[in-house]
Amino acid sequence: MGPVDKYSVGFRVTGLTVGVVSFHLSAVDGHGFVISSSHKNVQVYPPFSLQPHKLTLAVGSVRQVKWEGGPHPQYGVKFSMSDSSIAVVTEIGLVRGVAVGVVKLRAAPQTQNKEASLIFLQDEVEVEVFNLTAVRIQAPLVTLSVGTEMPVYVMGSDSSQNPLSLGSVESGLSFHWSLSKAGVLEIKPRHVGVSVSPSHSFSVLVRARAPGRTSLKVCVQLQQIDTSNTSLSDHLTDEIQILVFEEMQLTAGSSESILMSPLSQYLLRRLVTIDNEGVLKTGPDTGLAVLEVYAMDICGINQTLLISVSTAWFVRILTVSSVNSDSDRALPAFPLGWSIRIRALYYDNMGRQFQSHNIQTLVTANRDDLVQLIVDKDSRSFLVQTASPGLTVLRVQGDTTNPFLSDYTPLFVMPAIPEPTGCLRSGDVICFSSPITDQQGQRGRWDVSSSEILQMNSETGVAFAKNSGTVVVYYRLEGGQQTFKEVISHITLQFKTGCPLKLSRVEPGQYLDGRPPGKTRLLLEEVLVRPAVGAHPVLHHSVSSPPISCRRIIQVDAAHWWRLRRLPLLC
Incomplete structure (x- = not known):
């Protein structure tokens, strides 16, 4: 930059690559002595x-x-x-x-x-x-062959009003799907073992069942309407016609084909390969090709294989991970802590799934504080780790320039371990439960993050609160899936003045409702005592046999209110 004044000179520093560099300045005075500054670290960072x-x-x-x-x-x-x-x-x-x-x-x-x-x-x-003023059904195909499945979802008036915006509305929208003719199409949920409420049903899966024509209709109920604006309706609808046909088949035998996208490759198995590695590669053009394979057989039999090269028409999110419960009813949400494996499947304009493609799939969530996304190396499958309860809208996209080569799905997460009844305190016994089972119907095992706070029976889920603090209760299934619940055990209580202290206790060796020892609870019905001057309004957690020895700072004789009573378990 040059001289700033007669005592200063300026320099322009340009960052070239990301990193940290140390530099200093040196100058020579009039007597020839070199004067150096202290070293200064300069960080070159990527643009924000x-x-x-x-x-x-x-x-x-x-x-x-x-x-x-x-x-x-x-x-x-x-x-x-x-x-x-x-x-x-x-x-x-x-x-x-x-x-x-x-x-x-x-x-x-x-x-x-x-x-x-x-x-x-x-x-x-x-x-x-x-404000949502119009809706439309985004369907990749309007003609389907029997057995074909495709995702459909609700859009607004333009492409920017997609389910990332509509599906994340916390309250006020509900989506209701219907068919004009039953038996032609089937509306299916997006996940196995998890039902989706109407407020989250912005995306569904349809399956062609029988030849015919039917209408697919969606009605979006708007619960929050500005009554001052009479032009707004309390519901918005859209409807499309879908034709289902039966694919032509040979009366005898079957024709095998491979569907590939341009510039992709596919490994042939059980056949003579194209090259030494068994890789079949496609060029940039689309169309049909016939591959003639010479089987290495004494008889010299020739086999042919039809290769179809096509462009991707739509993408579908497939949830690989399922949720099983101890009842026939689907759960209302994914369990908190569940690992959800999803795959991105691509199809052509006939609804046929690609066996091979080279599409780089992008995955986006409307918020990152509820889930953690882990992308596999091939970008074709993803792992969603649920971290907090709530609704996450997930999008997979095969082409950033084509907003319609996308699919959306709701991931609603709730705790699968019920909240303990009442306030959990030291001395309480509680039975944890969860409806989650594995695919064979077997239940999982229980565990805790700290056995010093909560002592847990891994088989039954019965726990005893030993000390105060925060502990995480885990319920783990065979195969690695788990759900968890954070539990707080309280020990200190606030006091008010002017009321007596009432305690109930079950002596050792006695039973509650026929339960074995250890499954008892020390119940503090009401702790309202008058502390002495300068005393802190806290009751020490240890309670001895009568007469109770309270801390000296509390002036109370609790033996007058000591009595034995039957107490219900929190199980």
């Missing part, structure tokens, strides 16, 4: 940016903004909204649409010195909030 670059939300929907780049280590990102009456944002980037309009969302990495509030880089995205 927000994803996605534009956000479209329905009123009441939620989506999370992600960020990448910036200096490391990061001290957090500060979000701000230009108009909080249209949309609001949390400290972790969750954006919720409030009213119709367009606003700017800005984000800047926080410096180490938060009091200085130095903003040296930032990024912003446009947030558009809309």
